[in-house]
Amino acid sequence: MAPFQVWLTHWLSTASPAVAAFMRTHWGWPFAETVHFMGLCLLLGAVVVFDLRLLGVAPRIPIAALHKLIPFGLIGFAMNVVTGSMFLLTEPSEYIYNPSFHFKVLFLTVAGCNALSFYLIPWRRIRDDSPLPRSARVIAVISLSMWFGVIVAGRLLTFYRPGPCGDTDPGVLADCVPRRK
Numbered sequence: 001m002a003p004f005q006v007w008l009t010h011w012l013s014t015a016s017p018a019v020a021a022f023m024r025t026h027w028g029w030p031f032a033e034t035v036h037f038m039g040l041c042l043l044l045g046a047v048v049v050f051d052l053r054l055l056g057v058a059p060r061i062p063i064a065a066l067h068k069l070i071p072f073g074l075i076g077f078a079m080n081v082v083t084g085s086m087f088l089l090t091e092p093s094e095y096i097y098n099p100s101f102h103f104k105v106l107f108l109t110v111a112g113c114n115a116l117s118f119y120l121i122p123w124r125r126i127r128d129d130s131p132l133p134r135s136a137r138v139i140a141v142i143s144l145s146m147w148f149g150v151i152v153a154g155r156l157l158t159f160y161r162p163g164p165c166g167d168t169d170p171g172v173l174a175d176c177v178p179r180r181k
Contacts, residue, residue: 002174005096009177012092023090036083040151042076045069047147054132054140063126097162099175104153111146114139 013020022028046069052058053066088095095101122136165176 001172002170002178005174006178009092009096012089012096016089019086020090023086029090032083032086035079036087039076039079039083043073043080044076044147044151046073046076047143051140051143054136056132056137093177094161095157097174097177098157098160100153100156100160102173102175104150104157107146107149107153111143111150114142114146118143 023032049069050063050066050073053061053063118136118139122133122139125133126136162174162176165174165178170176170178
């Protein structure tokens with residue numbers, strides 16, 4: 001995996017010089033951070049409210065009404081994908097070798113698979129006038145847990161900066177910057 005990380009870091013660092021140039025301007029990074037935070041607010045605002053409703057909070061609010069917030073969450077997710085990609089394209093070695101980034105990607109992947117499973121399994125059986133299936137509540141707990149993990153891992157990104165590996169082998173998944181051969 002470490003050789004792939006080296007290749008990916010090199011590819012990302014040369015993939016979009018225009019994005020990297022913008023991000024290195026005086027307002028590039030702060031602008032992207034602001035949009036990233038706004039996207040996170042839209043995403044989590046929709047997901048958390050919907051998941052809490054699935055867990056039984058505010059039972060008088062129809063689930064179908066709350067489901068109308070999901071497009072706002074998707075817009076927020078798209079904002080985060082775009083701005084997150086901008087961060088990655090600008091400083092790939094700060095992310096590709098960062099264990100916090102590895103966990104963030106893992107949590108995002110599980111959250112995405114979890115959302116997909118919601119629409120494949122319990123969504124068709126949910127009616128506002130009947131009890132929620134247990135699977136919907138389990139999916140809501142997993143969703144809230146994974147998004148909490150995404151936030152924590154994303155926040156920890158700034159506190160860990162991978163340094164050079166030195167003479168040691170970085171192992172299977174590098175958490176330091178290997179020397180290019």
